[in-house]
Amino acid sequence: MKEIGLNAIITKYNVAAPRYTSYPTVPFWENSSFNSGDWSVQVHENYTLSKERGISIYIHLPYCESLCTYCGCNTRITKNHQVEDPYIQSVLKEWEMYKVILGSEAVNISEIHLGGGTPTFFQPESLALLINGILAGNKKASDAVFSFEAHPANTSEQHLRTLYDLGFKRLSLGIQDFDERVQFVINRHQPVEDVSRVMDQARAIGYESINFDLIYGLPLQSPLSVEMTVQQSLLMSPDRISFYSYAHVPWIKPGQRRFTEQDLPVGEDKLNLYKIGKRMIEEVGYKDVGMDHFSKTTDKLFIASREKKLHRNFMGYADRYTPLMIGLGVSSISDVWTAFAQNVKTVEEYHTFISEGRLPVVKGHLLNEEDVVIRQYILDMMCRSKVNLIVGFQLNTAIIARLQALIVDGLVEIDQYTVTATEIGKSFLRNICMAFDERLQRSKERENLFSQAI
Ligand SMILES: C=Cc1c2[nH]c(c1C)Cc1[nH]c(c(CCC(=O)O)c1C)Cc1[nH]c(c(C)c1CCC(=O)O)Cc1[nH]c(c(C)c1C=C)C2
Ligand SMILES: C[C@H]1O[C@@H](n2cnc3c(N)ncnc32)[C@H](O)[C@@H]1O
Ligand code: SF4
Numbered sequence: 001m002k003e004i005g006l007n008a009i010i011t012k013y014n015v016a017a018p019r020y021t022s023y024p025t026v027p028f029w030e031n032s033s034f035n036s037g038d039w040s041v042q043v044h045e046n047y048t049l050s051k052e053r054g055i056s057i058y059i060h061l062p063y064c065e066s067l068c069t070y071c072g073c074n075t076r077i078t079k080n081h082q083v084e085d086p087y088i089q090s091v092l093k094e095w096e097m098y099k100v101i102l103g104s105e106a107v108n109i110s111e112i113h114l115g116g117g118t119p120t121f122f123q124p125e126s127l128a129l130l131i132n133g134i135l136a137g138n139k140k141a142s143d144a145v146f147s148f149e150a151h152p153a154n155t156s157e158q159h160l161r162t163l164y165d166l167g168f169k170r171l172s173l174g175i176q177d178f179d180e181r182v183q184f185v186i187n188r189h190q191p192v193e194d195v196s197r198v199m200d201q202a203r204a205i206g207y208e209s210i211n212f213d214l215i216y217g218l219p220l221q222s223p224l225s226v227e228m229t230v231q232q233s234l235l236m237s238p239d240r241i242s243f244y245s246y247a248h249v250p251w252i253k254p255g256q257r258r259f260t261e262q263d264l265p266v267g268e269d270k271l272n273l274y275k276i277g278k279r280m281i282e283e284v285g286y287k288d289v290g291m292d293h294f295s296k297t298t299d300k301l302f303i304a305s306r307e308k309k310l311h312r313n314f315m316g317y318a319d320r321y322t323p324l325m326i327g328l329g330v331s332s333i334s335d336v337w338t339a340f341a342q343n344v345k346t347v348e349e350y351h352t353f354i355s356e357g358r359l360p361v362v363k364g365h366l367l368n369e370e371d372v373v374i375r376q377y378i379l380d381m382m383c384r385s386k387v388n389l390i391v392g393f394q395l396n397t398a399i400i401a402r403l404q405a406l407i408v409d410g411l412v413e414i415d416q417y418t419v420t421a422t423e424i425g426k427s428f429l430r431n432i433c434m435a436f437d438e439r440l441q442r443s444k445e446r447e448n449l450f451s452q453a454i
Helices: 008-014 036-053 082-101 124-135 158-163 180-185 192-205 225-235 253-257 267-283 300-306 347-355 369-384 397-407 425-437 438-442
Strands: 053-062 108-116 139-150 168-176 209-214 240-245 287-290 293-296 311-313 316-318 324-328 333-335 340-345 362-364 386-390 412-414 420-421
Touching: 008 267, 008 425, 036 082, 036 108, 036 324, 036 340, 036 347, 036 362, 053 082, 053 124, 082 124, 082 324, 108 124, 124 293, 139 158, 158 168, 158 192, 168 192, 209 225, 240 267, 240 438, 267 287, 267 293, 287 300, 293 300, 293 324, 293 362, 311 369, 324 340, 362 425, 369 386, 369 420, 369 438, 397 412, 397 425, 397 438, 420 425, 425 438
Parallel strands: 053 108, 053 324, 108 139, 139 168, 168 209, 209 240
Antiparallel strands: 240 293, 287 293, 311 316, 324 333, 333 340, 340 362, 386 420, 412 420
16 A cells, blocks of 8 residues: 555546456356256256255345336336236246256255345245245255345235245345435335334244345435434344445446436445445444455354355355355356356246246356366455465466556555455455456456446
8 A cells, every 4th residue: 555545546446346246257258158958967967966065046036016226136117916926837847947957856955045126025925835836845954044035115924924934044124225315216215114113023033134235325325324324224233234335337227327326426435435334333243244244243144254164156145155056037147166057037038938948048157167266266355355376276477467466556465375355455355356357357348347346
């Protein structure tokens, strides 16, 4: 940090940068050399090698009753609940196709995560049908973790009970912001009382880990409004807090054009909102476990972080590594470590593929040897702020040159065996990972793919 001051660092590094939920990141996958036949082989082979460790299942449930204008997720907005049953039938058929690929034995299921969209858009009975269908004929691992995302506005006590009885012990509530003016521009009307009701019910039922999603950088947010949101959240004492940087990508999400860009806090102002929230969250005892994520010391996410077992996948940080992740439903991503695949993005295409008995994967990437090493490095940097260099794998000179520039700016330290983020560097993990990201660096196309790093 001798060369330039912190403000200059912020300006310099506030460039478009991936969130590194995968490597290679989705825009740099080689889709042209991918097909669903190769994918099936990859799934089968990797499953054969790791089946005793169990598989993770991610199920994308895209429906929401109304659109929050900031939303970056794959959604379908409707108030028509007739869509529930056909969607669940298609997901179960997709799972049957995977079961054929995995083999005839019962599958050991170690994780199920319901994401969205809004899983609680679905009636409790529909969710029970879905989960019972997934589990039928398979084994639930003794230490299985089932979790779901819930919208406080439509999460009933019946949802919480039904899912708990099906084995769900964790949930994540979309909070985002409690300020009325902000809620108005993001089209999300959500009184604190709604959230506190869901919290009380979930605790009474016995949920072990409850996460709050908050966002900084939303339109009209101010230091005061963020302080208020964080304060009200802390009063409800969630076990984890995800404090996300708002990703502004209106070219992908036209809903984000519905508010005035001038109302967005950017650069130093945005970082200041983060600092305010972080300070308040840490003051009451939560620990920073990785980019955007805070955890009570009693929560398994913190324990995984302390034991250096943190993992990162498409949903963010996780407290365990599962070698095989099967994503079901629209836009879901599957990951078998040496290959990724993503499903079609619209509900219509999805139903068409499924009704024709075809796996709905249309994009994907088979990792080469270099990809696998860089993937491990980026994962280590994102999860442990430190990379253990693999002996015998020569970092190419371009990566070294980019790391040198980060040393000069005080973001990393390097020795023969390790690359370590400095305290300041920990706020710029996305930028540090970009130094390793050969596929991004080799490409000319970079703007209009990712949101800004800050
Ligand atoms: C709730 C579920 C999910 C969220 N994101 C994903 C899921 C399943 C999956 C996902 N997220 C991103 C990608 C692109 C690949 C990558 O960069 O590794 C995928 C497949 C990154 C991403 N996430 C958001 C945006 C706008 C982008 C692309 C651009 C960028 O990297 O900035 C928005 C967003 N979605 C989710 C979160 C938590 C989030 C922002 C914090 C949820
Ligand atoms: C799953 C979680 O993803 C977060 N989320 C959704 N869209 C965005 C975005 N554009 N930027 C940052 N976070 C977002 C919300 O906090 C939601 O609860
Ligand atoms: S934030 Fe949640 S409820 Fe809002 S549109 Fe996105 S997925 Fe739907």
